[in-house]
Amino acid sequence: MAAIDARGDDVVLKLEDNERSLMLTVFSDLAALLSEGQEGTEGDDRPDSENWEARLGLVERPRPEDPALLRLFPDVDPEDAERSEEFRRLTEFDLKQAKAHNVRIVMTGLGRGESITLSRDEVLAWMKGLNDLRLVLAVRLGIDTEETQEAMYANRADLGESEELTLTLYDFLTWIQDRLTTTLLEGMQDGEER
Amino acid sequence: MSNPTTPVLEPEVDVRPAEDLAKPWKTVVFNDPVNLMSYVSYVFQSYFGYSTEKSHALMLEVHEKGRSVVATGGREAMERDTQAMHEFGLWAACQPETGSD
Numbered sequence: 138m139a140a141i142d143a144r145g146d147d148v149v150l151k152l153e154d155n156e157r158s159l160m161l162t163v164f165s166d167l168a169a170l171l172s173e174g175q176e177g178t179e180g181d182d183r184p185d186s187e188n189w190e191a192r193l194g195l196v197e198r199p200r201p202e203d204p205a206l207l208r209l210f211p212d213v214d215p216e217d218a219e220r221s222e223e224f225r226r227l228t229e230f231d232l233k234q235a236k237a238h239n240v241r242i243v244m245t246g247l248g249r250g251e252s253i254t255l256s257r258d259e260v261l262a263w264m265k266g267l268n269d270l271r272l273v274l275a276v277r278l279g280i281d282t283e284e285t286q287e288a289m290y291a292n293r294a295d296l297g298e299s300e301e302l303t304l305t306l307y308d309f310l311t312w313i314q315d316r317l318t319t320t321l322l323e324g325m326q327d328g329e330e331r
Numbered sequence: 332m333s334n335p336t337t338p339v340l341e342p343e344v345d346v347r348p349a350e351d352l353a354k355p356w357k358t359v360v361f362n363d364p365v366n367l368m369s370y371v372s373y374v375f376q377s378y379f380g381y382s383t384e385k386s387h388a389l390m391l392e393v394h395e396k397g398r399s400v401v402a403t404g405g406r407e408a409m410e411r412d413t414q415a416m417h418e419f420g421l422w423a424a425c426q427p428e429t430g431s432d
Contacts, residue, residue: 208422209417209420210417211417211422211423211424212424213410213413213414213424213425214424214425214426215424216426217426224410228414232414232417232418235418236418264370264373265418265419265420268365268366268367268370268419268420269420271365272365272420275364275365280364280365281363281364282364283362283364285364286364311367314367314370315367315369315370318367318369318370318373319369321373321377322369322372322373322376325376325377325383326383
């Protein structure tokens with residue numbers, strides 16, 4: 138059973154082998170989703186860091202058709218398509234890089250064995266990475282409002298095997314993210330009281 | 332020497348009218364079923380530096396009213412805040428202040 142405890146400035150996360158291997162699989166999927174369309178023009182095998190056209194906002198970035206990607210990279214103003222398009226061209230590359238970086242930090246941590254010691258910065262990357270993964274899973278499950286979420290839990294017995302597994306995984310990731318967050322919040326409150 | 336098929340990059344100069352710079356903009360955070368109450372409070376505290384009480388109140392407003400204006404200011408600052416919210420995975424937008432909120 139997973140456990141999370143604060144130890145000084147660090148947070149220690151204990152995960153079973155099967156929990157870690159499942160998380161590695163789904164975070165690899167998230168990394169693959171984030172690298173979609175990131176290569177720029179076809180045949181361009183430069184690393185992202187050298188893709189200066191994208192960094193400078195010189196490459197058109199179409200609005201994602203995949204609703205999961207659109208949730209990770211929302212319009213800057215849903216009521217202004219033109220400004221959203223411009224903002225996406227100027228910022229989406231950097232945002233994708235930041236999200237991919239968080240996923241790499243999670244995967245590095247998962248490789249540390251069953252007892253994972255995380256610094257505060259790593260905990261923050263885990264919280265963001267877990268949140269992004271949960272956003273994607275929620276879209277895949279069709280959870281887009283609190284009503285659809287309640288309906289999904291109320292009719293849990295009727296779910297197919299694959300959906301049931303995804304929902305169980307979603308709950309597990311929710312628990313880890315919430316525990317990591319409350320651990321950091323408690324640390325901040327201790328700081329205020331001092 | 333130039334190749335006629337090579338596109339020439341011309342700088343697009345976007346001149347914003349002076350009043351646009353002074354016009355207030357806002358960063359709005361919308362409710363969604365995925366973001367945790369603890370996490371949203373944490374984001375407001377750590378990113379904006381708001382107190383525990385203010386962060387909690389803003390989080391509850393997002394949760395109960397569906398949206399909350401979490402910051403106001405110049406367009407560039409609000410766009411920066413909105414992008415930061417997107418990095419945290421919060422559903423946020425930067426919009427011109429219309430006076431309706």
